[in-house]
Amino acid sequence: MIPAKSYAAYDNQSPLRPLDLARRDPGPNDVAIDITHCGICHSDLHFVHNDLGNSLYPLVPGHEIVGHVAQVGSEVTRFKAGDRVGVGCMVNSCRTCAACQRGEEQYCQNFVGTYGAEDRDGTRTQGGYATAVTVDEHFVLRIPDGMPMDQTAPLLCAGITTYSPLRTWQAGPGPRVAVVGLGGLGHMAVKRAAAMGADVTVDSTSDGKKADALKMGASDFLVSADKPAMAAAASRFDLIINTVSATHELNSHLGLLAPDGTMVMLGLTTEAMPVSALPLIMGRRRLAGSLIGGIAETQEMLDFCAKHGILSDVEVIAADQINVAYERLMKSDVRYRFVIDTATMA
Ligand code: NAP
Ligand code: ZN
Ligand code: ZN
Numbered sequence: 001m002i003p004a005k006s007y008a009a010y011d012n013q014s015p016l017r018p019l020d021l022a023r024r025d026p027g028p029n030d031v032a033i034d035i036t037h038c039g040i041c042h043s044d045l046h047f048v049h050n051d052l053g054n055s056l057y058p059l060v061p062g063h064e065i066v067g068h069v070a071q072v073g074s075e076v077t078r079f080k081a082g083d084r085v086g087v088g089c090m091v092n093s094c095r096t097c098a099a100c101q102r103g104e105e106q107y108c109q110n111f112v113g114t115y116g117a118e119d120r121d122g123t124r125t126q127g128g129y130a131t132a133v134t135v136d137e138h139f140v141l142r143i144p145d146g147m148p149m150d151q152t153a154p155l156l157c158a159g160i161t162t163y164s165p166l167r168t169w170q171a172g173p174g175p176r177v178a179v180v181g182l183g184g185l186g187h188m189a190v191k192r193a194a195a196m197g198a199d200v201t202v203d204s205t206s207d208g209k210k211a212d213a214l215k216m217g218a219s220d221f222l223v224s225a226d227k228p229a230m231a232a233a234a235s236r237f238d239l240i241i242n243t244v245s246a247t248h249e250l251n252s253h254l255g256l257l258a259p260d261g262t263m264v265m266l267g268l269t270t271e272a273m274p275v276s277a278l279p280l281i282m283g284r285r286r287l288a289g290s291l292i293g294g295i296a297e298t299q300e301m302l303d304f305c306a307k308h309g310i311l312s313d314v315e316v317i318a319a320d321q322i323n324v325a326y327e328r329l330m331k332s333d334v335r336y337r338f339v340i341d342t343a344t345m346a
Pocket of ligand 2: 041042043044063089157158
């Protein structure tokens with residue numbers, strides 16, 4: 001076994017505390033990774049707080065993992081010791097169903113989440129707020145040369161979760177895109193959509209992040225409570241990427257869609273949010289959802305980011321600051337992703 005230090009939630013309300021883990025020695029197809037950094041995604045808070053009702057404790061969150069390969073199994077051909085690698089939200093899937101065959105492992109009925117899930121060998125997965133992890137090579141990504149590890153970690157979830165719908169709904173030159181919520185996912189969506197050539201507007205709860213949004217590549221900024229500004233923006237956008245992490249009012253955002261436009265929901269909100277038929281009918285608008293992205297698409301996203309110089313804006317923290325970071329994230333006080341330096345756990 002490979003010993004690892006980690007930070008875990010022991011229930012849905014206490015602060016996270018240290019936990020010693022034993023990671024499996026690499027099997028033939030496994031890659032053992034020394035983790036250098038792990039991003040804090042808002043999904044980690046949802047799972048720690050048991051918002052989805054299926055959390056198992058102790059739970060080590062973290063699915064924005066980067067590090068170096070420590071050792072590889074006998075059959076591994078794509079990686080060697082020392083390589084810079086990343087792991088996102090999945091560590092296994094069935095490999096045989098139609099979704100897996102299409103390279104959309106995230107829609108496999110049996111995909112295994114990086115933490116809080118039962119792995120295919122019967123053990124419980126634990127995430128990346130830790131010093132080491134062992135993962136099947138199929139779910140290990142290569143980090144292109146020159147990308148700093150800390151600013152790359154958030155690409156493994158926030159990056160791919162926004163890249164996939166921007167690509168699916170073709171946010172190239174021409175379409176007007178709005179991003180609702182400027183947090184970890186939102187800031188990646190803005191940078192990426194701008195790099196794809198789209199005209200991007202940010203739709204936020206206050207004007208506090210306006211200067212940052214314009215620097216990231218947005219051409220305009222809307223405050224959702226500003227009714228005249230929202231009315232003036234009616235029917236303006238072909239695609240809305242909605243990254244809001246809490247229950248919120250949807251119909252005013254649907255009204256911003258142009259005819260045939262689509263709003264893609266990304267936030268893992270669990271309460272129902274009322275949708276009126278009228279804004280959908282008037283303009284054949286669509287409401288959709290999207291889950292992370294496949295492994296091949298994640299590598300494509302990393303290579304796209306390397307080519308276009310896209311990185312996450314991060315606040316690097318020590319492990320003993322995780323609980324403060326959680327409190328700030330609950331208040332949307334993040335610019336724009338907290339990333340744990342896992343060397344501070346040793
Ligand atoms: P985050 O960094 O906390 O950002 C969320 C943003 O939502 C905030 O910065 C804030 O933006 C806005 N917001 C928060 N509460 C709000 C409210 N009550 N009303 C309106 N706006 C509000 O979170 P994140 O890490 O980007 O994650 C966003 C959501 O996506 C979470 O629910 C997360 O679990 C989910 N997620 C889903 C997937 C997927 O595959 N679908 C993957 C990863 C994460 P402003 O400050 O601009 O108002
Ligand atoms: Zn995430
Ligand atoms: Zn499958």
